[in-house]
Amino acid sequence: MLDRIEAKKPEALARLQDYIREGGFGQGDRLPPERQLIEQLGMSRATLRQALETLERAGAIWRHVGKGTFVGDRTPDLGxxxxxxxxxxxxxxxxxxxxxxxxxxxxxxxxxxxxxxxxxxxxxxxxxxxxxxxxxxxxxxxxxxxxxxxxxxxxxxxxxxxxxxxxxxxxxxxxxxxxxxxxxxxxxxxxxxxxxxxxxxxxxxxxxxxxxxxxxxxxxxxxxxxxx
Incomplete structure (x- = not known):
């Protein structure tokens, strides 16, 4: 498993960004569920959610309740x-x-x-x-x-x-x-x-x-x- 990184919030954000970029996720792609991201990135649920919120505020991702987290800006037809x-x-x-x-x-x-x-x-x-x-x-x-x-x-x-x-x-x-x-x-x-x-x-x-x-x-x- 990857080293756990709760104490390093900037590194957690960078790791999530690297995961999205290196995983080939493009505009409109849905990210894996939180449980899978926690396992793959080696961080707690709280740290992951904090990183996701940061990316969402920056317009890098958007979230739809019940459907998941998507890469890129939200547009009317994207969902x-x-x-x-x-x-x-x-x-x-x-x-x-x-x-x-x-x-x-x-x-x-x-x-x-x-x-x-x-x-x-x-x-x-x-x-x-x-x-x-x-x-x-x-x-x-x-x-x-x-x-x-x-x-x-x-x-x-x-x-x-x-x-x-x-x-x-x-x-x-x-x-x-x-x-x-x-x-x-x-x-x-x-x-x-x-x-x-x-x-x-x-x-x-x-x-x-x-x-x-x-x-x-x-x-x-x-x-x-x-x-x-």
Whole structure:
């Protein structure tokens, strides 16, 4: 578990902000329930709520009683959109969600190989390093989410990024069931580490078809682990 940080309120706020950013949460995304945030961030309920209130006052999040906490400014239609994506996610099986990802994300990687900037490449490198250094599965999953969104951002196409964000919001509502894990953190030979690095290398080499294939192979590998 992460070190508890009740005595360090500014650090608690910074940790929550990092969690939102590195977890790939975008405008309109719903954050996990308080109980899950408490466990993942290693802080008390009171400290978490204080940090949430600070972000809400700053307009970084908004809360809807009975529905949850959402990222970004509140707009009249945002709650309806979020509800629609959540409802859709609850109707999908995990396999259908993986099939949808296989349709979109390899194409995003291919576009990233054409359009990625130096800044985008640096961000991709950072997420792969942080994923390898993750001390818990929760930390790894946050970096994994950030990696995939950074690939989408590197495509330099606002419409494709919007498609990815909608897919990601829907993915969070899918019921995935319990995944059995033997370790508290990903093992050193966790296959996604090398797969992510292969994607980054293909993008860095400006090889669109190799980037497409590397992302496809990665998602198929994940799917094979989830659905043996």
């Amino acid at each position: 309806k959109d979020a509800d629609a994506l959540t409802s859709l996610g609850r109707q999908l099986t995990p396999l259908r969600m993986m099939q949808a990802r296989l349709c979109l994300e390899p194409a995003l990687a291919r576009e990233a190989a054409v359009h990625a900037t130096g800044e985008a490449m640096a961000a991709l490198g950072q997420t792969t390093k942080r994923a390898r250094a993750a001390a818990t599965w929760a930390e790894y999953e946050a970096q994994d989410d950030q990696f995939h969104r950074t690939v989408a951002e590197a495509s330099d196409n606002a419409l494709l990024l919007s498609f990815f964000d909608q897919l990601n919001r829907t993915r969070r509502a899918v019921t995935w069931g319990n995944v059995e894990r033997r370790n508290v953190r990903p093992p050193a030979d966790h296959s996604s580490f090398n797969e992510h690095e292969a994607i980054v290398q293909a993008i860095a080499d400006r090889d669109p078809e190799r980037a497409w294939a590397a992302m496809r192979d990665h998602l198929k590998s994940v799917s094979a682990r989830l659905f043996p």
